[in-house]
Amino acid sequence: MPNRLADETSPYLLQHADNPVDWYPWGEEAFERARAEGKPIFLSVGYSSCHWCHVMAHESFEDEGIAAELNDRFVNVKVDREERPDVDQVYMDAVQAMTGRGGWPMSVFLTPGGEPFYAGTYWPKERRHGMPAFPEVVAAISDAWRDRRDEVLASADEIATTLRQAGSDPAADELDLSISDEAVRLVVGQAWDRQLGGFGRAPKFPQAMTISYLLDRHLRTGEGDPAEAAISALDAMAQGGIYDHVGGGFARYSTDARWLVPHFEKMLYDNGLLLAAYAQASAVSGAERFRRVAVETADYLLREMQQPDGGFSSATDADSEGVEGRFFVWSRDEFDEVVTGIGEDADLFAAFFGVSAAGNWEGTNILHEPARRDRFAEERGLDLAELQERIDRVRGALYERRSGRIPPGLDDKVLTSWNGLAIRGLALAGAWLAEDRYVESALATARFVEDHLVVDGALHHTWKDGRAAIPAFLEDVALLAGAYLTLYEVTGELRWYGRAVELAEDAEERFADTEHGGYFATASDAEELYTRPKDTWDNAQPSGNSVLAEV
Template identity: 50%
Template sequence: MSEAADASSNRLAEETSPYLQQHASNPVDWYPWGEEALTKAREEDKPIFLSIGYSACHWCHVMEHESFENADIAAVMNENFVCIKVDREERPDLDQIYMNAVVAMTGHGGWPMSVFLMPDRRPFFGGTYWPPTSRMNMPGFRDILTHIHRAWVDRRGDVENGAAELTNAVATMSVPDDKPQQLGIGALQNAMQKLVRSADREHGGFGRAPKFPHAMDLRVLLRCYKRFGNDEALEVVNLTLDKMARGGIYDHLGGGFHRYATDAKWLVPHFEKMLYDNALLVPTYLEAYQATGNEQYARVVWETCDYVLREMTSSEGGFFSTQDADSEGEEGKFFVWSKQEIDFYLADHEEDSGVFNWAYGVTEKGNWEGKSILERQPYTAEEDTPFGLDAAGLERVLEELRSQLFNARESRIHPGRDEKVLTGWNGLMIAAMAQAGAVLNDERYTQAAASAAKFVLKNLVKEDRLLHAYKDGRSRFNAYLDDYACLIDGLVELYQANFDERWITEAVQLAEQMIARYADEEAGGFFYTAVDHEELIVRQKDAQDNATPAGNTMAATALLKLARLTTRTDFEDRAIGTLDAISGVVASSPLAAGQGLIALDFLLGPTQEIVIVDPNQSEEGNEMVAEVRKGFRPNQVLVRTTGDTEGPLKTLIRGKASPDGKTKAFVCEKGVCHEPVGDVASLKAQLS
């Protein structure tokens, strides 16, 4: 393909995805996924080369630079293949299917994902990153292209057989095949034991390097601590949260968490920042704060939420997706420091840089590639610092020094930002911001959650269906199951933060759409794609959590909360049916079913419905709400109302009145209520 290899032929320039646009000037004749590319493959009888990645992926950038910008390699690709580039964040349905294929072939997955397909979309070979030429026991991409082309021409039967076998394997992996199990208290005990056994009791987290946050598993352990009184469960949570908050995985100057740590001690992160990681860690630190009263956990939440407001929120209210690991072509360059830089920026007072360098482990040698990743050094409050500061004085000084260095860092070239607004990830952050606003009594976060919810409902709803992604004024792609489930959960949490019944009305409508389009009426649970979605080689049914909660476990969680608020038994039945459908995974693989265990804990209860009838929006009502939010009581829903309503909360509120016009609180379980109380002390007694 001679002339078609120039930049003007590349169709990705018309796409909204920043990841696809990054490849728009490649000499590769890229197509987006769609009928044009698939038809070309069929008509020309060429295999498809499918490359899947995302904008914040470091190795995706490496493979682009090494291979996709190489004119010779691009010529081979263009001559022998139909080349399709996909943003996994826009098309998680494709990513799931072909990731299963890669895992079936190689035993592991990752990005960039590189898969070769038949013209009918069945996979027959794949892997992840390949260097341009063979090195260090890794096959070269150029050689792979040659071998695949020869096999296509000379051994088509073998390729066909491989595609058939691999597609069968993908189909098997796409639907949970574990035998159903009876779920009860025993499943939570089993999960607690396995999580505690797999915990790193020195550095926190689970397993060895690389270390991921495992936010959902930590929340499971908090619930097990509360339910069973198991101190080990709480110790694992505290150690992990402390180590992460001190380590390099946390941005000590700007707030927020990087994707994961490449080492066991949380020092060296993969520097990309993802909206969903921070959305999942905010409620984890919040719940630990409620359980322990540790103010450092509240500080992490404040700093993380402030980071999201400052750097990951659009002027229209939606939350952006990711920030790159790289800037100026180097991974981590924006975030690391030399001792000379810190000494220069903190030169106003002689001891300032000494205090900071001591507190964050900054040395001449550095701790990573000659530079220093900031890592808060262990320090006991009872000890005197080398600078004669007590603990409180040290923290005051460090707060000011962090601010100075943050301002200095702002002059650097920032990492790229993917400004797609994704419905599901926004749902997660809406829930996180709403919970942070409620627990920390910070209206900024509640308002941010409300603004994002308005944005999504305005821009990502078309007629009676939800859409998946928004960028540059264009809303695209039918929603996936987790878009519905996460947004429903976010709206439920937002209602409990500001008590605007609109959010429950919207959540009910979305839940009804989700059931109508995604429910598996035969086996229970939900499919990942809607009944009228583009036909793919399999219809996925996800049950295992990955970096984000599985669609089914999140759907169960959201429906259980919504059922308690609306008294809709059909929602609860759907949630129970969903947990039953994935019960084998929850029981046998608890480390992959954290969100499902959170839902199970809520279902098993006791779960309270708390209704505060407050006709005059009184200060007493404010104090009652604050009391409900104060402790760690994950299995409850909260309603505050001035009186009767005709909305979806009407059944729960009906009969709960305040004839004398004074504030009353009703604590109930499945509609059976204690005597109403009119003061905070009595409410506290009933809650405990």
């Protein structure tokens, strides 16, 4: 029997609508029940394309015994982090403060007033790799609430007080411009992986904003190291398994330092940001390889993520048929069958894409390019232009074969903030690559946002099944303002400049922190959480504060 999530529109929440757990969507009804019954709240936050969210759901939330314990001892609330980034942010801050790390699924135990007192991420059904079993956690938290409630409430109050104080430091009177030099020094001198490309250690994330900043720095100053660091990261990702060599577009991140094994979900925000980065690199360096990746990424977005009316879906899943990565990997036999089927040399292209009988991941092959195309052609005495044509033929045949597989799930909700990143990426790609069709697609998306996500003059965060929902957050206002400003710069249409100004004024009026500077993540008239979040750091996507500083 479906639970209370059955009437939601979020694909992630609907994935849990048939769980035996008595899930509530985020809202006052759940908190009223918790207060009335004196029960703590179990808050589970995730997103539709999250592999480990699926694992925890299958292991625990579909288990009748575990569900019975949760239903008996807690009021259970399920949240799509993409629908409610405010809820996600305030409780992720708590998770990181309590555990020193974060991630999804996010699992937080709250007082009936919404204050967190215990938190984690994924817990397995049974003890594994030093992690406690989820049923043990449930029992221990329930016992603590029953037997030591005063201690729990005191702990929750202390955590909430600490988090409320975070971000309350006054803004500096003057901006220290030397911080830019220090940031470049740290990125290039310490974070840059000179051997394998990218920044930091495994798991490796694309860090498109860092790459774009380094390219901008090179253009401003002529320094060579920032450009070299950016280009080595772009090359490593484009050749690695994080890039879809058949269909284009990038997966969320690489689990290893070599960029080979991705988490296979594809997110709109990553691809919008990386599209801009590769197009910029093409313009800065003149390298055809960056243009090719930008074009393939843009075409992927238009072909597989853009909806008929112009809006972009949010993500595709990592899993298909219940198996992570199944849609994307190849056996040597199937690969050879496809390649020889079009009269091509299977051994040549197996070498090109790193395909072997043994495989490179769980007995299968994640396609990648062990060598750059120009070097591969030179080593084998091949004409590069001819090789490119042959690669395109092989990619087309592989794409056709792969299209017959069961695809990963599509999260088709339209998010204003992420569509802003897609608009900006397409507009910049259109300008830098001289491809008018990308600018036209960016304009179509902007018109969709104006027609469907602005209701009675108010911008909204999400659109699904023909209706807009949830008042806009700072990320929506800021990223859309930035996108519209880019559209104005590319097209010269004053309409988009005017809308960017209106959005910036809205940010000043309803989001500004007049006491400490910067902007809150939620509007002054938004639902009050136990603390009002403010995000000044760029993470997977630019923070609203950094974008507004640029606007």
